[in-house]
Amino acid sequence: MLMELIFNLGLLLIIVILLILLSWVWPPDSPWAPRWRTKKETARAAFKLARLGKKDTVYELGSGEAIALMVAASEFKAKGVGIEIEPFRFFLSKITVWRKGLNKEIKFVRGNFYKEDLSGATVLYLYLVPQTLNRLIPKFRKELKKGTRIVSYKYEISLPLEKEDKKNELRLYII
Ligand SMILES: C[S@@+](CC[C@H](N)C(=O)[O-])C[C@H]1O[C@@H](n2cnc3c(N)ncnc32)[C@H](O)[C@@H]1O
Structure with a gap:
């Protein structure tokens, strides 16, 4: 026994x-990829590139542990919405945000970002593979308001490039 x-x-x-x-x-972009996450310094550079401010609402598609959203809320005073499909990371990010007292500024949706409405965003922060990024383009064109800034970490999107931060592997696009 x-x-x-x-x-x-x-x-x-x-x-x-x-x-x-x-x-x-x-x-x-797989739910089984916990090691792929944004560092605080990268998030800081991303939001500088997007000129993030207190009137903005950042949507992070596949928010993981919500590191970028916490930087957006605590350092740039923006609002945040995280969409995450993987239950453990969703739960962990909720707890961390609550522990840091940022739960009024950052909201989470546990679900599939392809199915969620993105029209509330003024800025999107993305760390996803090219295949996923390009599959999202029609949705961006349909739902995002004119002028919405998209910052993509590491991977290019097939949209006209507005600005680039080569050192931090960040690209800015504007809808
Ligand atoms: C590369 S990780 C990036 C995590 C976080 N954005 C960061 O930069 O630290 C991608 C995340 O997207 C999530 N994800 C993948 N496909 C998704 C989908 N269709 N809907 C919601 N989340 C998804 C994964 O679970 C994972 O947490």
Whole structure:
């Protein structure tokens, strides 16, 4: 009985370790890609590039741990909306934002960003792979207000480029 329990626990531990190892190499817009996240300095540079201010509402599609949204709210006094499909990261970001006292400024939607209305955004912050970014373009054209700024970290979008911060791998587009 005890041996069986030890064996099962060992097996579970091996599976968890394998999942953690796999998560390091999983594609960055997969719900299983926890290691792909924005650093605070990158978020700061992104919002400087977008000239973020207190009248703005930033939508982060696939908000992960909401690091960028917390920078937007605490340093730029903007409002934030995070859309995240993966339950653990959604829950973790909610708790962190609440712990930091930013829950009035930042709201979360647990769901699929393809299905959510983006018309409330004045700025979008994106860290997603090119395939996903380009699949989102028709939705951007349909739902975003004229003048909405889109900042994409690392990957290009097939839209006319407005500005670029090469050092931080950031690109700004305007709808
Ligand atoms: C590369 S991570 C970026 C996380 C966060 N934006 C950051 O920069 O720290 C991409 C995130 O998008 C989420 N995601 C992928 N597809 C999604 C979808 N269709 N709807 C909502 N979230 C999605 C993943 O779960 C993951 O947390």
